[in-house]
Amino acid sequence: MDPNVVKRNDLLAQKVIKGLQSRNMTGYYVQTKEEALKLALSLIPEGSTVTMGGGMSVIEIGLVDALKNGNYNYIDREAAEDRRAAMLQAYDADFFLASSNAITDDGVLVNIDGNANRVSAIAYGPKKVLMIVGMNKVCSDVDSAMKRARNVAAPINNQRFNGNNPCTKTGACANCKSPDTICCQFLVTRYSRHQDRIHVILVNEALGF
Ligand code: SF4
Numbered sequence: 001m002d003p004n005v006v007k008r009n010d011l012l013a014q015k016v017i018k019g020l021q022s023r024n025m026t027g028y029y030v031q032t033k034e035e036a037l038k039l040a041l042s043l044i045p046e047g048s049t050v051t052m053g054g055g056m057s058v059i060e061i062g063l064v065d066a067l068k069n070g071n072y073n074y075i076d077r078e079a080a081e082d083r084r085a086a087m088l089q090a091y092d093a094d095f096f097l098a099s100s101n102a103i104t105d106d107g108v109l110v111n112i113d114g115n116a117n118r119v120s121a122i123a124y125g126p127k128k129v130l131m132i133v134g135m136n137k138v139c140s141d142v143d144s145a146m147k148r149a150r151n152v153a154a155p156i157n158n159q160r161f162n163g164n165n166p167c168t169k170t171g172a173c174a175n176c177k178s179p180d181t182i183c184c185q186f187l188v189t190r191y192s193r194h195q196d197r198i199h200v201i202l203v204n205e206a207l208g209f
Contacts, residue, residue, distance in 0.1 A: 006031075006204065009135045012105060013202045016138060019107025023191045025198040027107070033061040036132055036203045041066060043130060043199060044095050051075040051090040052097035053118030057132040057207035063097065087117045091125030098122060098129065099208045101153040102137050102145035103200070109189035110145040112154055114182035122198075123187060131200045134207030142188060154183055156209040 010029075017027035030036050040063050044050060050072050052058055059065075067074045075093065080086035090096055098118060102110040109131070113119040122129055139145040155167035158180075165181055166174035173183075192198045 001204070009204050012138055013135065013204070015105050016103060016107055016200075016202060019105065020198075020200055021107075023107050023189075024195060025107065025189075025192045025200060026196070027200045027202060029202045029204070031204045033203060033205060033207070036061045036201050037063055037066060039201055040130060040132065041070075044072065046071040047073070048094040049073040049075065049089075049092075050095040050097065051077065051086075051093045051126075053090065053121055055097060055099040055132065056209065057099035057134055057203075058097045060207050061132055061203070063132065087115075090117065090121050093126045094128065096121045096126035096129045098131050100131050100133050100137060100200070101149035102139050103133055104139055104141055104145050108142055108145065109187075109198075109200075110139075110142065110149050111187045111189075112149045112183050113185045113187070116185040119185050119187035122189065127197070129198045131198070132203065132207065133200055134203050134205055136206040137208070138202075146186070146188075149186075150183065153209055157182055 013029040020027035030039055050067050075086055075089050077083055077086035100109045101112055111119050139148050150173045155171050158165050158168045163180040165178050166176050
C-alpha cells in the first residue's frame with residue numbers, strides 16, 4: 001500500500017476509534033488480516049458460544065475457520081437443519097460476529113438487512129458484538145455511509161446471491177420494493193447503552209464490500 005495512504009488511514013482510524021469511544025463502543029486498529037485474526041481470537045475466550053450474521057470480512061480474515069477448528073461452540077446456521085432455530089440461538093450467544101456495511105469517521109455504524117437477523121442481533125441480544133471492518137468502509141458522515149450501504153454493499157450482496165432485484169443486473173440501487181429486496185431494515189448505531197458490548201476491529205486493508 002502507498003505509504004501516504006497508510007499514513008492517512010492510520011490518522012483516520014484514530015479518529016474512528018475516538019468516535020467509537022464517545023459512543024460507548026471499543027475500537028481497535030491493525031494493519032493486516034493476520035493481525036486482525038490474532039486480535040479477534042484474543043478477545044473471544046475459548047469455550048464461548050459464537051455465531052455470525054453474514055460478513056465476508058469475518059470470513060476473509062480466517063476467523064470463521066479458526067473458530068470452527070478451535071475450542072469454541074460455533075453455531076453454524078448454514079449447516080443447521082433448522083436454520084430459524086440456529087438464527088434464534090444467536091440472540092443468546094456470547095459473541096455475534098459481523099462486519100458493518102459502513103462506519104462514519106466519528107464512529108456511527110450503518111447496516112442494511114433483508115431478514116433483519118443481523119441488524120437485530122447487532123442492536124440487542126448477543127452479549128458481545130465483534131465487528132471486523134476494513135478501512136474501505138469508513139465514510140465521512142451518516143449520509144455517505146447510507147449511500148455506501150445502498151449503492152455499494154447492497155448491490156454486490158445481491159449479485160452474490162443472484163437476487164431478483166434491479167441492482168443484480170445493473171450494479172446500481174434502483175430503490176426497489178421487489179419481494180427479493182435485501183434493503184428492508186436500516187440500522188444506524190449511534191450509541192451503545194451496554195458497556196463493553198460492541199467491539200470494532202478496523203483493518204488497514206480492503207475487506208468485504
Ligand atoms: S433497494 Fe433494491 S435495487 Fe436498491 S440495493 Fe436494495 S435490492 Fe438493490
